[in-house]
Amino acid sequence: MQVLYKSTRGNGKETVTASEAILKGLASDGGLFVPTEIPKLPCDLADFANMEYKEVAYNVMKGFLADFSEEELKSCIEKAYDDKFDTKEIAALVKNDDAYFLELFHGATIAFKDMALSILPHLLTTSAKKNNVTNEIVILTATSGDTGKAALAGFADVPGTKIIVFYPKGGVSLIQEKQMLTQKGDNTFVVGIKGNFDQAQSGVKAIFGNKELEKELLVKGFQFSSANSINIGRLVPQVAYYVYAYSRLVKRGEIKCGDKINFVVPTGNFGNILAGFYAKQMGLPVNKFVCASNENKVLYDFFKSGKYDKNREFILTTSPSMDILISSNLERLIYRIAGNDVNKNKELMENLIKEGEYEITADMKKELDDFYGNYASEEETSKAIKDSFAKTGYVMDTHTAVAAAVYKKYKEETKDDTKTVIVSTASPYKFARAVMTSINAQYDKKSDFELLDELEIVSKVKQPRAIEEIQNAPIVHDTVCEVNEMESVVKKFLEK
Numbered sequence: 001m002q003v004l005y006k007s008t009r010g011n012g013k014e015t016v017t018a019s020e021a022i023l024k025g026l027a028s029d030g031g032l033f034v035p036t037e038i039p040k041l042p043c044d045l046a047d048f049a050n051m052e053y054k055e056v057a058y059n060v061m062k063g064f065l066a067d068f069s070e071e072e073l074k075s076c077i078e079k080a081y082d083d084k085f086d087t088k089e090i091a092a093l094v095k096n097d098d099a100y101f102l103e104l105f106h107g108a109t110i111a112f113k114d115m116a117l118s119i120l121p122h123l124l125t126t127s128a129k130k131n132n133v134t135n136e137i138v139i140l141t142a143t144s145g146d147t148g149k150a151a152l153a154g155f156a157d158v159p160g161t162k163i164i165v166f167y168p169k170g171g172v173s174l175i176q177e178k179q180m181l182t183q184k185g186d187n188t189f190v191v192g193i194k195g196n197f198d199q200a201q202s203g204v205k206a207i208f209g210n211k212e213l214e215k216e217l218l219v220k221g222f223q224f225s226s227a228n229s230i231n232i233g234r235l236v237p238q239v240a241y242y243v244y245a246y247s248r249l250v251k252r253g254e255i256k257c258g259d260k261i262n263f264v265v266p267t268g269n270f271g272n273i274l275a276g277f278y279a280k281q282m283g284l285p286v287n288k289f290v291c292a293s294n295e296n297k298v299l300y301d302f303f304k305s306g307k308y309d310k311n312r313e314f315i316l317t318t319s320p321s322m323d324i325l326i327s328s329n330l331e332r333l334i335y336r337i338a339g340n341d342v343n344k345n346k347e348l349m350e351n352l353i354k355e356g357e358y359e360i361t362a363d364m365k366k367e368l369d370d371f372y373g374n375y376a377s378e379e380e381t382s383k384a385i386k387d388s389f390a391k392t393g394y395v396m397d398t399h400t401a402v403a404a405a406v407y408k409k410y411k412e413e414t415k416d417d418t419k420t421v422i423v424s425t426a427s428p429y430k431f432a433r434a435v436m437t438s439i440n441a442q443y444d445k446k447s448d449f450e451l452l453d454e455l456e457i458v459s460k461v462k463q464p465r466a467i468e469e470i471q472n473a474p475i476v477h478d479t480v481c482e483v484n485e486m487e488s489v490v491k492k493f494l495e496k
């Protein structure tokens with residue numbers, strides 16, 4: 001049966017094709033699109049060991065994107081995973097200490113968001129063609145730092161698209177901010193909001209839900225879509241690297257086909273780890289998904305107690321891309337563990353909007369066995385960077401360090417010695433200050449750009465192209481607005 005998509009909140013009879021779901025981003029009832037079923041891996045696990053990244057991606061994605069022809073999907077994959085990545089492997093698997101690090105930061109903006117956002121514009125423009133859409137597609141995105149730049153880089157100068165990115169002013173690293181503010185491309189717009197990421201995300205959701213605005217813009221030939229991780233065009237490409245990581249372990253003889261492995265995933269919006277969970281549903285042998293949070297440990301509390309509660313202080317940490325109190329993609333898991341019960345899911349999500357919390361039933365909690373949740377404090381995160389460097393010389397970024405610190409806790413607690421892949425989501429160059437001061441507090445005296453040079457010396461890893469590029473690039477975006485001005489800012493941009 002061909003995979004279609006339905007909303008986690010809507011009437012289950014309303015289904016759309018993959019290309020329609022990609023175009024819409026969010027379902028019209030405010031729910032997220034989920035596949036009517038998870039396709040099985042189309043070939044033997046052993047076969048993947050003989051494929052390069054693009055072939056793995058094709059074989060993993062084709063079942064999910066059933067209305068794409070072979071030629072269409074392969075063309076999207078070819079355009080995405082090319083020499084924008086600085087390694088032929090696309091995703092490099094590096095053995096370090098007691099785990100394997102799946103480095104997903106070899107793309108244009110040196111963070112894992114590139115894995116999906118380098119292909120999304122092509123999936124989206126292909127979807128538009130397939131559905132005879134002639135409107136200009138306006139991508140609206142809220143970012144906690146990395147999505148913004150990766151989306152801007154992906155969409156810049158793609159014909160038939162515009163992209164508007166909102167980020168929390170003061171809530172992203174200096175380098176993340178500079179990366180965004182220097183983005184070229186006449187179709188790109190970057191706005192700092194005086195608020196935090198959750199407010200930016202809620203603001204974007206409100207604009208998407210505004211039917212009046214939708215009509216107004218349609219007359220002018222615009223339609224919104226989302227590049228946020230709620231779009232299945234983001235989620236589906238991410239499933240591929242879980243299968244790829246597994247296949248590399250098989251290829252190198254580290255495991256036998258069929259052996260189970262663990263994945264530790266530094267988590268914010270729950271998109272990355274959910275893609276891993278989908279890979280398991282496809283047939284990938286996985287023991288546990290270790291969900292690693294920073295001090296914004298809503299997910300840890302949720303896995304422990306069954307209660308999701310965002311009513312708490314929002315903490316700015318050194319892993320800002322995980323500073324999130326509403327993990328949007330968790331809704332897809334909630335829907336699933338509720339037995340695909342739309343009403344139950346809707347009830348919980350409405351409670352989240354009204355009260356900022358919800359509690360799952362005991363039966364639903366039993367379905368969470370695939371996951372283990374824990375968190376790392378700022379101190380533990382910093383220590384993970386320092387310890388790794390001291391022991392092996394491997395320098396990891398702060399987000400990856402949250403995962404490494406949580407993996408340590410997991411092992412101590414469970415004594416589980418299953419082979420484990422730590423999903424490494426950013427280059428240390430992107431968070432150089434926090435990384436370098438973890439190694440030695442003395443580095444705090446240096447400027448951000450001096451630290452990049454120091455990092456090169458310490459890590460013996462050459463500065464990536466993305467870093468070289470921003471050193472001298474001019475700032476071309478300077479809009480800052482209040483949270484309640486987001487809609488008017490969007491309108492203003494579209495008048496240009």
Ligand SMILES: *Cc1c(COP(=O)(O)O)cnc(C)c1O
Nearest residue numbers: 146268269270271272321425426
């Ligand atoms: C986005 C991001 C994460 C969190 O990923 P989710 O899919 O939102 O859970 C972790 N690390 C980095 C560097 C990121 O950019």
